[in-house]
Amino acid sequence: MNSKLHRVAPFEFVNQLEASLREAFECLHPKLRPPFSLVIPSPIEYLELNQAILYGILTEPQFAKVHFTHLCAIVTDGYKFFVNLIVKIVFELYTKLLDSVKVQLIWISRKMVDVSAEGVQNLLICLMRQIAGGDYSDWNLWLAAELLRIFQDNWEWLLEEPLVLTSALFTYLRLLADHYRLSGVSKFETLKQMEIDFCIRVLRNHFDLCLRIGRDLIRLLQDLSHIPEFQALCKDLLSNPAEFRALGFSDISQIYARRTSSQYHLLHITPEMETQLRFLLTHVRWRNHRRYQTWFHRKFLSRPECETIIPDIVRFICCAHHPPNEVIQSDIIPRWAIIGWLLNCCSTNHVASSVKLSLFYDWLFYHEKSDNVMNIEPGILLMVNSVTKYIDMTCSLLEFLFIRVDNYDVVRRDFLVRGVSSAFHVLVRKGVVHSLEVLTSCSSLSPSLRQRLSCMFLASTSEAFPMAMEVSRFSRPLLPLKLPCPSNGKSQELPVQEMRIPESSGENRSDRALDNSISVVDNSLASCRKPILSCNGFLGAISELVETLGEAAKKSKVTGLQILEKILFLFVNTKFSIGVETPVESSLRPEALAHQIMEAFKDYGANMFDPRVFRPLSCTDEIQSAAALVICTYIFSRHQMMQDMMIFWSRNGYQVGPWFLVYASTIAYEADMICSRNLMDDQSSNKLNYTKMPFLKHHIYKYLSFMRFQTKNCSVTCESDSVVEFKLLLKLKEDAFISYIMFLQSSDASKPLSKLLFSDLHSCCDWGAEGLKPLFCAIFRYLSDLSTGKEEFIHLLVDHSEHANLVALEFDVCLKRFSLFGPDIETIVHLVKCSLNWGSVEQQKLWGLMISELSVSSIQLEKLVPQIFDLSVSDSNVHSIVVEGLFNLCCRCAPSPELVGMILSLPDGNTGGFAASVLASWVVSNGSMLFGSLVECLEKINWEGYLVLQNSTGVVINNSSTLWLLTFLNKGGLESNNHISKVPADVQHLKDKLMQAMVDSGKQLIS
Incomplete structure (x- = not known):
């Protein structure tokens, strides 16, 4: 048809x-x-x-x-x-x-x-x-x-x-x-x-x-x-x-720094071509690839004018088709091989040049945090795999890459060098290639290419590159900053450089290379010779830097942070304190300086301490910010001027407290993580490796920078700058929270500290659920006197925490790393009473945490459980979550004589056989101890009409629970249960005592 x-x-x-x-x-x-x-x-x-x-x-x-x-x-x-x-x-x-x-x-x-x-x-x-x-x-x-x-x-x-x-x-x-x-x-x-x-x-x-x-x-x-x-x-x-x-657009390098989304690369590929390419790269194996390539060429590239589509195909392969690991590890034809074949299909030089540019375009501007390593993977693999049989291909690609670095944008050549160097470094560090030795040691490559390649790679391993959007604002190389020397008034040159970690001979290259995930702001302050400045020297140095701060920050965020760091360090390392009576320029007062800092860095998408920027544990933009620099400098110095600046921001509506809380909590969380890891690796070592903890790594770097400046000792370090003493780590954690509490006390003396802490924590929770676990762990561990057992903190925890975070918290509580509820029974009972007005999901989360803590605590459950029952929550139809929580808690604990006696004394009410169910659970889980505890419990009972514990307040024993036990024993359940085949008591004696108890209570026992 x-x-x-x-x-x-x-x-x-x-x-x-x-x-x-x-x-x-x-x-x-x-x-x-x-x-x-x-x-x-x-x-x-x-x-x-x-x-x-x-x-x-x-x-x-x-x-x-x-x-x-x-x-x-x-x-x-x-x-x-x-x-x-x-x-x-x-x-x-x-x-x-x-x-x-x-x-x-x-x-x-x-x-x-x-x-x-x-x-x-x-x-x-x-x-x-x-x-x-x-x-x-x-x-x-x-x-x-x-x-x-x-x-x-x-x-x-x-x-x-x-x-x-x-x-x-x-x-x-x-x-x-x-x-x-x-x-x-x-x-x-x-x-x-x-x-x-x-x-x-x-x-x-x-x-x-x-x-x-x-x-x-x-x-x-x-x-x-x-x-x-x-x-x-x-x-x-x-x-x-x-x-x-265009708002915010000031230089073309800002466009360079922004990776193009893969959805745009699809526009230049027809759906039919996309289908065939994905089939080629997903299903075709090496031994069959030639006939599929021939078919594809005949279908889409047979006409001479169709060659111009090849650069678009290469961009699609590099940026829009990222195969999964199972394909990469199979014998499916890889992306680099298809690109090599497409290069050979080019009959004109200008098309071949466009194809190479499509292959290396992301290399020129690569930054690890904003770019995908899969976009640059085909380029390196094509060069490396072509060395043995197609060395001309490798030479051609390397020459093209270096020519583009030198000539693509001459004014911004340094930016391109950073991008290509970073690309080489990431490819080696992430294991795309084991090393560049196959290229640098290849005699078929010209010496100039090998030398250029070696220099490019060494540059990447010795520098910590700023973030893409920060570096993109450089329109020319940075010039050394001139700082007036306070002793003689002459200018002293402070070179702009990056802080480096010396390589250790015992580590792999990928581990030795500086992790580019963190950009470390200039550490050149160590070159200052006189950290304790006179008043005149202080005024001269600070005034000049303050005047240049705004203009420098507009050109480059990195340069602005460098100057801000110098200003803050000079302030806090003087014996001079700015006060109301001090005859100094108004621009140097804390309020004025805080305003200038805020104005200098407002062009970077957010105000100081903006919650839209700071997401816990997302450690790129947050570390490289003026707010983080102010906080860490205050932690190291606790200087009054720094405190006044932060109070000024806080009173003007900025989220200083929440930022400070997240900063201190993340430092503590990462410090605790490396402590646990290093203790597992080496119980006897007190040297802790911190290099894989980004926040802590940056914090330690800034601490070393501060100490070098303060002590004019350029050799101050932590062993190899990759390990830290346990005592120093403990000090950094304590200082962070002490400084935070000092800030809270000074910000509003009229409110209790617990209220101020809760306000900051609530603000953090409103920013999003990401990274809340470190916050709550740190608060309950290091600020326990302000948070443990407090209803508002517990409610906030269960309301904003996801299930995965709660499970992790349960593990920490079981390991007794911190306590959520504390040892006071009255506090826990009050918390349970308050939780009756919560939602069902929140109550379930609460009881999960409570069971984890109480099952390993020293709290006497025989005293706690009756008080919770006294809250009139024994009706399982009304308060089923509480009853279920009590049931799981009792089942999880060992049946001690006191606990067994308490369970036998609980009334039936509307709980649907609560006591009998707990006893049934213990029969299976810990039968021997249960019957031993029953014997010991019955020996303490005064038999007068009703069964009453001698050491209790007159609570009547639950006859239905006793009946359940007798029925179980009479039906031979004891002998058929392997868990309790041996009990440390005379079972018949136990049955007789229970039967006598039932007779005395006026009940008829049905055998």
């Missing part, structure tokens, strides 16, 4: 989507002509109507307007289902659609934009993907022109859809590079001018949205730099960024 939608090859299966649409159209054909039914269709009928109407619109152009009117009359889901049907047709059938159907497809797509249909954004993006690069056929050019007209005719709508706008820009910048090459062809001229006008309009007027594309925007613009309109634009990008009026 011939299809009215698409071309069907001989022996080709019927497409299921087309078949379902046609079937719906044929069934409902009478209903698709006016007058339309006024009956509201059922959900199933609605879906079938959508299918039938779409088929009618695509195959009956003469009735398209009628069908669309019908659709508008019945729509109930914002056209969502209808649009999804169109997307499926575009994705599955577009290349096979009949020409008339393609025209109707664009017509109905335009209508969907007009009505702002739900999901139309995906439809337009899917249509853009069908515009193939390197394809100059009439229908491909027609599709490009039609979509461009839709965007131009719906400009206001397009501005409200940033993803569609940036996707269109990304698509047409790439197409323009192809179309502009063919000059003098009339059918291209109109389209080329439309593309130029559209791209320039977006870039000039909405550059803030264009920034979302990332660094590949510059790569595309580079290919268009020969077009006059783009020449002027590229010139402004390099020398006049303010022309674009």
